[in-house]
Amino acid sequence: MSTLLSLRSCLVLPFVLMALGACSMQIELRTAAQQEQFAREAASHGDWAQAMRNYAAAADNAKLGHGDLAWQARLHHEAGRAASAACRYDAAAFHFRQAIALAKQARTSSAPSDKALASLQAGKPCAVPP
Incomplete structure (x- = not known):
């Protein structure tokens, strides 16, 4: 009887774990x-530093939840825009590059992020790129 119970546990456990994984993704x-x-x-409200942190956190959670790649790209693009407006150029460049890579994986246009990254590299100070 105990062997039968342990066998059932071994068969049920993977299904329970899959269900928990699906819930955590949602x-x-x-x-x-x-x-x-x-x-x-x-x-x-013009709080660009907070906007950058929230967009970055949203992008991280979208990735953990296996969210749509185009959505992840847009979140990174918006994080880059906010970082640029907050004069956080390294963070802005990082997010624009992430947006470009994700857009390519999603087979969507990376033109807005390409343009924003080029503008950032041209040295436009503390502006919200397109």
Whole structure:
């Protein structure tokens, strides 16, 4: 009887773990959407440093939740815009490069991030790129 119970446990455990994994992915995606909304609100008030942090956190959670690559690219692009406006040029360049790579993986246009990165490298100070 104890062998039968341990065999059942071995068969059920993978399904339980898959269900828990699916739940955690949904939580990550919901959290990413919330953080994106917080970032929009911070940007609308001109709090670019907070917007950058929220967009970056949203991008991280979208990645953990296996979110759409085009969405992840857009989150990184917005984080780059906010970082640029906050005069955080290294962070802006990082996020624009991430956006470009993700857009290519998603087979979507990386033109806005390409343009913003070029503008950043040209040395335009503390401006919100397109």
